[in-house]
Amino acid sequence: MTAGTFESDIPIPSEVKNNVFITSLDKIYNWSRRNSMWPMTFGLACCAIEMICAASSRYDMARFGMEVFRATPRQSDLMIVSGTVTKKMVPTIVRLYNQMPEPRYVLSMGACANGGGPFKEGYNVVDGIDKFVPVDVYVPGCPPTPQALIYGLLTLHEKISQQSFTNVPWYSKDDPMAGVFPIPVLGPDLVDLRQVDVIRQEALRTQGLERAAAADAAVSEEIDAEVAA
Ligand code: SF4
Incomplete structure (x- = not known):
């Protein structure tokens, strides 16, 4: 250390200086967070x-x-x-x-x-x-x-110790x-609202299959009736 200052005799790149500051803050944040959970x-x-x-x-x-x-x-x-x-x-x-x-x-x-x-x-x-x-x-x-x-x-x-307040999601404003x-909505079964689109598509597909099956059955009935006549 140079006498009377906090400057180091060894030159420190600016990005590392910033990192030292952030790392120190991270340590304080993480130490307090994990020890008072x-x-x-x-x-x-x-x-x-x-x-x-x-x-x-x-x-x-x-x-x-x-x-x-x-x-x-x-x-x-x-x-x-x-x-x-x-x-x-x-x-x-x-x-x-x-x-x-x-x-x-x-x-x-x-x-x-x-x-x-x-x-x-x-x-x-x-x-x-x-x-x-x-x-x-x-x-x-x-x-x-x-x-x-x-x-x-x-x-x-340990996981908390690795976190940095520069990238944790709760400080993000995005x-x-x-x-x-x-x-989720509890009805006859549990519905996860994030899956609503998938559920809707599946319901439409199932309905389509049911209609097709009903049409097939109707046509089969008509053919049977004609054959019988
Ligand atoms: S049955 Fe489930 S809740 Fe009970 S001891 Fe086993 S893991 Fe835990």
Whole structure:
């Protein structure tokens, strides 16, 4: 260092100087964000028991600044989807996710949330919450142990450590609706509104096939009647 200044004796290219500044800010942002991540109070099935266990004194998630489970999405940074995701629950999950402020993260805990688990073929279960909200970390297991959940949380910490505020989507002004996910409609089945065009085309195609089949049947009936006469 030159005496009395903050200039280095070694010349530093301007782009690297900028990077040093941004990198330092990123480190501060990421350090504070990952060490004060508040999960939402949100349990769906048996996996939630292990999540509760991870928060209790034996495993003590408080070591990572995560002891404050919030009962409102407005104060939550992390949604832990812990358990079987039924079709009836999906609209609520997406609505809660939309209500969480950015930056927000989703951890999918257990086989059910990851891909339907043992109930994958069930009429009322979806095969993975990642079909509806973006998932940052998947924790396998049925159920995952508290240690596995904590490993998943540390993996999320690592992911956050790699983020830069220069390119994270929540500071982008390009698309203000980018973080809002369509809430699926629960009717006779779950309808994902992002798939409406595909559903409409398929319905038209099916209707067309039905009409063609009906016309074929009518023609066949006429031919049969003529033959009989
Ligand atoms: S993954 Fe296993 S333990 Fe977890 S909710 Fe599904 S059935 Fe229960």
